[in-house]
Amino acid sequence: MPMSFFKKCDGIDVPSRVLHITPHLGGGVGSSILAFLSDRTGGKSGYRHSVLSLEKSRTRLFCEGIRSNGVNVLEAPSRQRSVAELVRADIVQLEWWNHPLMFAILSRLPDLDMRLLLRPHVNGQTFPAIPRSLIDAVDAIAMTGRALPDYMENARSSIPIRWIPSVVDLSQFPLRRSRMNGGFVGGYCGTFDYCKMHPDYLSYLDKALHLFDEFWFVGD
Numbered sequence: 001m002p003m004s005f006f007k008k009c010d011g012i013d014v015p016s017r018v019l020h021i022t023p024h025l026g027g028g029v030g031s032s033i034l035a036f037l038s039d040r041t042g043g044k045s046g047y048r049h050s051v052l053s054l055e056k057s058r059t060r061l062f063c064e065g066i067r068s069n070g071v072n073v074l075e076a077p078s079r080q081r082s083v084a085e086l087v088r089a090d091i092v093q094l095e096w097w098n099h100p101l102m103f104a105i106l107s108r109l110p111d112l113d114m115r116l117l118l119r120p121h122v123n124g125q126t127f128p129a130i131p132r133s134l135i136d137a138v139d140a141i142a143m144t145g146r147a148l149p150d151y152m153e154n155a156r157s158s159i160p161i162r163w164i165p166s167v168v169d170l171s172q173f174p175l176r177r178s179r180m181n182g183g184f185v186g187g188y189c190g191t192f193d194y195c196k197m198h199p200d201y202l203s204y205l206d207k208a209l210h211l212f213d214e215f216w217f218v219g220d
Contacts (some may be wrong), residue, residue, distance in 0.1 A: 003184060006044075007136050009108075016046065016047055016090060017046050017047075017048050017050070017088060017089050017090045017091070017158055018047050018048070018049045018050070018089065018090065018091045018092075018093060018095065019049075019050055019051075019085055019086065019088075019089035019091070019092050020033060020049065020050070020051045020052065020055070020093045020095055021093070021094050021095060021102075021105065022052070022053055022054070022055050023055060023090060023099035023101045023102050024053055024054065024055050024056075024057045024099075025051070025053050025057040025059070025062050025063045025066070025073070025075075026057055026058070026059050026062075026191075027034060027062070027190075027191045027193075027219075028062070028191070029095055029097075029121055029122070030057065030059060030062025030063065031062055032063045032095075032121070033051065033062070033066060033095065034065045034066050034069075037049055037051075037066060037069055037071055038065075038069055042166075049071050050071060050072040050073070050074070050085070051066060051071060051072070051073045051074070052074050052077060052085055053073060053074065053075045053080065053100040054071075054076065054077075054099075054102065054105060055075070055101060056075045057075070058074045061076070061086065064204045065177050079109075082105060082109065083109060083112075086109065086112055087112065087116065089114065089149075090115065091114070091115045091116075091117055092115070092116050093114065093117040093118075093119055093123060093142070094117070094118050094119060094138075095119055095126065096118055096119065096120050096121065096122075096130070096134070097120065097121045097122050098122070098128035099130065101149035106134070106139065106187070107154045115139050116137065116138045116139050117138065117139065117140050117141070117142055118134065118135070118138040118140070118142070118143045119141070119143070120131075120141070120143065141193070178208075183213030183214060184211065184212050184213050184214075185212065185213060185214045185215070185216070186211075186212045186214070186215045186216070187215060187216035187217070187218060188205075188215075188216070188217050188218070188219070189218045189219065190218075190219055191219055192217070192219045
């Protein structure tokens with residue numbers, strides 16, 4: 001990494017090809033990348049984005065949404081194709097959490113000169129921790145939460161941190177106020193994958209359902 005990421009971006013020689021590497025494009029990371037790219041494509045930002053998904057996503061909604069914005073998505077590529085995409089990229093953005101495929105690609109790829117941007121999808125305050133060796137290897141860190149500066153200070157790291165949006169700008173949507181219907185309605189909004197839910201969630205809910213007039217599940 002012979003040149004700092006932000007020195008290059010802040011000057012007149014702005015790189016144009018940004019490669020996002022993600023383990024998959026499922027609910028959380030998929031919606032985050034879609035929201036991030038939805039207003040940064042079509043020449044609006046001067047960057048050309050592409051996404052390399054290390055495995056094929058079972059949830060197709062976000063993958064197809066990203067493609068509909070004119071962004072190329074490559075799923076489950078070979079090692080040779082992954083290297084070729086990395087060589088072409090001016091900036092590589094790691095959509096990182098402790099997924100085994102992310103560790104696998106980081107450990108097996110050859111050393112390449114690139115501007116590497118780390119975008120953790122964990123805050124590093126609890127398990128999983130962001131590996132210090134990974135922090136030392138990147139040019140900059142992009143975060144959406146406000147917890148990372150404390151982590152970086154504790155790690156005594158001087159890597160620049162920039163904040164980037166991860167969700168849709170809610171100001172573009174009109175405020176809708178729900179009407180009171182006289183009942184007590186509860187709900188769960190999120191993934192239905194058991195690996196993301198507390199193992200006793202349904203048993204807890206079963207003991208509390210009598211409190212609600214209605215209870216809704218909303219998810220993929």
